[in-house]
Amino acid sequence: MSDAIVLRNLVKTFGEKTAVRDMNLTVPKGSLYGFIGPNGAGKTTTIRMIMSILFPDKGDISVLGRKSALEAKDRIGYLPEERGVYKKMKVKDFLLYMAQLKGTDPSGLRKRIRLWLDKVELPDVDNKRCEELSKGMQQKVQFIASVIHKPDLLILDEPFSGLDPVNMRLLRDLIYEQHKKGTTIIFSTHVMVQAEELCDHLVMIHNGDKVLDDTLEGIRARFDPRSVVFEPLDASADVKRLGELPEIASVRRDRGHWELGLTDGATIEQAIQQVTTAMVPLRIEVNRPSLEDVFVQIAGTAEGQEELRAQVRDESAVTVG
Amino acid sequence: MDKILWVAKREFLSTVATKGFLLGILLTPVIMLVCGLGVKYMIDNQEAPRVEGEFAVIDPTGQVFEGVAEYLRPETIAARRDDKLQLVKSGPGGAALQFAEAVSGEDIDEGIEKYTELALGKVPSISTVELSAGVDLEAEKDLLRKGSGPTKRLAIAVIDEDAVTLADGSKEFGKYSFYGREGVDDRVNDELRDALREAIVDARVTAKGWDLDEIKRATRVRSAAVKTVTDEGEEDSNELFSVFLPMAFLLLLFVSTLTSGQYILTTTVEEKSNRVVEVLLSAVSPMQLMTGKIVGQMAVGLSILVLYSSMGIGTLIFFSALGKLKLSLLFYLCIFFVIAYFILGSVMAAIGAAVNEMREAQTLMTPVMLVTMTPWLLWMPISQDPNGTLATILSFIPPINTFAMLLRLTSTAPPPMWQVWLSIAIGFVGVYAALWFAAKVFRIGLLMYGKPPTFGTLIRWVRMA
Numbered sequence: 001m002s003d004a005i006v007l008r009n010l011v012k013t014f015g016e017k018t019a020v021r022d023m024n025l026t027v028p029k030g031s032l033y034g035f036i037g038p039n040g041a042g043k044t045t046t047i048r049m050i051m052s053i054l055f056p057d058k059g060d061i062s063v064l065g066r067k068s069a070l071e072a073k074d075r076i077g078y079l080p081e082e083r084g085v086y087k088k089m090k091v092k093d094f095l096l097y098m099a100q101l102k103g104t105d106p107s108g109l110r111k112r113i114r115l116w117l118d119k120v121e122l123p124d125v126d127n128k129r130c131e132e133l134s135k136g137m138q139q140k141v142q143f144i145a146s147v148i149h150k151p152d153l154l155i156l157d158e159p160f161s162g163l164d165p166v167n168m169r170l171l172r173d174l175i176y177e178q179h180k181k182g183t184t185i186i187f188s189t190h191v192m193v194q195a196e197e198l199c200d201h202l203v204m205i206h207n208g209d210k211v212l213d214d215t216l217e218g219i220r221a222r223f224d225p226r227s228v229v230f231e232p233l234d235a236s237a238d239v240k241r242l243g244e245l246p247e248i249a250s251v252r253r254d255r256g257h258w259e260l261g262l263t264d265g266a267t268i269e270q271a272i273q274q275v276t277t278a279m280v281p282l283r284i285e286v287n288r289p290s291l292e293d294v295f296v297q298i299a300g301t302a303e304g305q306e307e308l309r310a311q312v313r314d315e316s317a318v319t320v321g
Numbered sequence: 322m323d324k325i326l327w328v329a330k331r332e333f334l335s336t337v338a339t340k341g342f343l344l345g346i347l348l349t350p351v352i353m354l355v356c357g358l359g360v361k362y363m364i365d366n367q368e369a370p371r372v373e374g375e376f377a378v379i380d381p382t383g384q385v386f387e388g389v390a391e392y393l394r395p396e397t398i399a400a401r402r403d404d405k406l407q408l409v410k411s412g413p414g415g416a417a418l419q420f421a422e423a424v425s426g427e428d429i430d431e432g433i434e435k436y437t438e439l440a441l442g443k444v445p446s447i448s449t450v451e452l453s454a455g456v457d458l459e460a461e462k463d464l465l466r467k468g469s470g471p472t473k474r475l476a477i478a479v480i481d482e483d484a485v486t487l488a489d490g491s492k493e494f495g496k497y498s499f500y501g502r503e504g505v506d507d508r509v510n511d512e513l514r515d516a517l518r519e520a521i522v523d524a525r526v527t528a529k530g531w532d533l534d535e536i537k538r539a540t541r542v543r544s545a546a547v548k549t550v551t552d553e554g555e556e557d558s559n560e561l562f563s564v565f566l567p568m569a570f571l572l573l574l575f576v577s578t579l580t581s582g583q584y585i586l587t588t589t590v591e592e593k594s595n596r597v598v599e600v601l602l603s604a605v606s607p608m609q610l611m612t613g614k615i616v617g618q619m620a621v622g623l624s625i626l627v628l629y630s631s632m633g634i635g636t637l638i639f640f641s642a643l644g645k646l647k648l649s650l651l652f653y654l655c656i657f658f659v660i661a662y663f664i665l666g667s668v669m670a671a672i673g674a675a676v677n678e679m680r681e682a683q684t685l686m687t688p689v690m691l692v693t694m695t696p697w698l699l700w701m702p703i704s705q706d707p708n709g710t711l712a713t714i715l716s717f718i719p720p721i722n723t724f725a726m727l728l729r730l731t732s733t734a735p736p737p738m739w740q741v742w743l744s745i746a747i748g749f750v751g752v753y754a755a756l757w758f759a760a761k762v763f764r765i766g767l768l769m770y771g772k773p774p775t776f777g778t779l780i781r782w783v784r785m786a
Contacts (some may be wrong), residue, residue: 051602051603053599053603053768070606070756073604073605073606074604076603077603079601080599081599082598083599084595084597084598085595086595088336096674098600098604099332100327101327101328120643142600145600146603
């Protein structure tokens with residue numbers, strides 16, 4: 001079997017609220033999947049069901065070829081969204097304990113813990129109590145706890161939340177490293193930009209429904225807005241005039257630039273040539289849909305758009321990259 | 322299985338290897354010892370107050386007063402106490418006294434005098450006055466009121482005319498009336514009434530023309546030995562031991578169960594509020610986690626049990642009194658500990674998983690604490706009648722059955738074997754039920770944050786799971 005995770009018709013309700021509705025999903029081995037969607041969409045509930053921490057009301061789950069994650073726990077690494085450490089425990093004891101619980105071969109384990117701590121740039125903390133560490137440092141320790149047993153499947157629930165840009169980059173590199181080794185990785189985030197930069201395949205969840213399940217390229221092709229972003233060199237130029245060109249169907253002002261919609265049948269090349277001839281550009285580029293746009297397009301109604309955008313944008317966080 | 326043991330090991334070490342635990346466990350006996358010595362010191366330095374005063378008797382029969390006066394002479398009182406002392410020393414309580422002598426390392430006679438004095442009060446100095454039959458009783462009673470007269474009157478006794486000899490045609494002797502003073506020690510009043518009783522009986526016997534000494538000899542029965550014949554031989558009946566033993570066992574069971582149960586609650590709440598619980602659940606199932614925690618804390622409870630019991634056994638060996646302790650009782654103690662602990666521990670684990678912080682646990686803890694307190698309330702009725710209906714019924718209701726059965730087993734009238742084993746069987750059924758309940762609440766509660774749950778919520782979770 002070549003699929004790491006297979007979910008079939010998964011349903012989970014909490015009282016009145018349906019958290020996950022009829023979810024079907026296949027995650028092939030070795031892939032890097034992103035679960036995206038705003039907070040409360042059902043990402044964590046889906047992940048918890050994959051981990052057998054919650055049990056679905058209906059549907060089947062297969063994890064690493066087993067009927068339930070319980071049978072494959074030792075081959076899975078999991079960094080939950082609700083994560084913590086034993087405050088009074090020493091860092092190395094905590095990691096040792098977690099590794100033991102995962103049934104890791106004890107030989108060389110201490111050395112491996114030390115190597116990992118060096119790798120996440122926490123070389124001198126092994127004898128410190130966890131409570132002496134900052135939140136970001138604790139998060140790195142928790143990441144080690146999720147990979148120390150060399151899992152085949154790594155599930156990271158909002159791994160970047162609360163990290164500064166430097167550590168985000170560090171963590172991103174570590175996730176890539178695991179991916180290169182062949183580990184199947186699922187990671188969830190409500191910040192679309194992070195998913196855009198990390199994953200090769202995206203699953204979008206909204207109000208308990210899977211609304212998108214495709215590669216980044218596929219999504220971009222599917223949701224190609226067929227438009228060009230344009231800024232004239234002469235700021236006072238009458239851009240609206242461009243609407244008269246046969247290739248341009250619409251002209252719209254959008255956040256400091258203009259968006260020129262293409263007519264059916266017109267190609268990007270033709271449009272760009274015609275526009276640059278008609279007006280000298282400061283900037284002209286093909287409009288690539290952001291995940292945020294895609295999400296808003298799928299989920300949104302016209303009036304709630306800004307609210308939806310706010311939910312999936314992490315204003316405080318700097319882009320990973 | 323390995324995972325359960327890893328969880329148990331961490332649970333045990335993180336509880337035991339803390340300064341707080343070690344201090345608590347080792348300091349408790351030290352504090353108890355210090356308290357004991359403190360009380361002894363205070364008793365040693367306490368002077369029993371001497372009662373002084375006058376006892377007025379109106380004796381129309383003319384045959385009672387002499388006896389009362391003689392009975393209350395300080396020398397007679399002292400001699401009577403001495404007699405009693407000798408009796409105690411040679412009687413069945415003697416072993417206990419020798420035990421006490423060995424423990425305190427003091428001369429037993431001196432010690433006993435001290436303690437008898439404390440128990441009975443110093444030998445009172447009472448002067449006895451006879452009032453004539455025609456005296457104004459109301460005026461005399463005024464002397465009993467506070468702040469009246471130069472000498473302190475303790476009481477007045479009015480003896481009926483026919484108290485010594487039967488009135489014509491009557492089958493009942495006359496009585497006496499006793500008017501006491503407010504605030505006089507009961508022990509003094511008892512002494513006075515004993516004097517009246519003794520003097521009246523003596524007077525009646527003498528009036529009949531019987532030989533008083535002979536009758537006194539005839540009514541005095543002494544026991545040379547009080548022993549319990551058992552399968553193994555003869556044993557001294559030791560009242561001190563039979564009171565002390567059930568209490569010690571009850572205390573051991575109580576302390577060990579409650580301490581470890583409390584730890585389960587704290588560590589579970591801590592794991593939940595630290596949010597470490599989901600990290601753990603990525604490696605172990607909720608059932609493994611709960612079992613591991615329960616096993617780990619059971620080891621803590623057993624350590625306490627073993628530590629304190631070996632202290633107790635050490636004391637018994639030191640006084641060569643180990644033979645009095647049936648080893649089978651220790652076996653039952655362990656079995657009942659396991660039952661009581663598993664029931665309490667799993668309920669505590671469930672509560673710990675259900676709440677967000679310790680403060681919220683208090684409301685859910687109240688009914689649990691009430692149940693654990695019941696054995697102390699029922700201790701007296703059970704030990705007084707170890708095979709009565711109440712004791713028998715309680716022996717079959719978990720988790721109280723553990724405490725009730727242990728009390729009955731350590732009593733002087735142990736219950737029949739089938740009851741013990743039935744109680745153990747029912748106990749294990751209780752353990753199963755508690756684990757079943759706890760497992761469901763534990764699994765659901767661990768990831769529930771927010772509104773503190775009530776018992777109703779817990780039951781709904783059980784039905785949900």
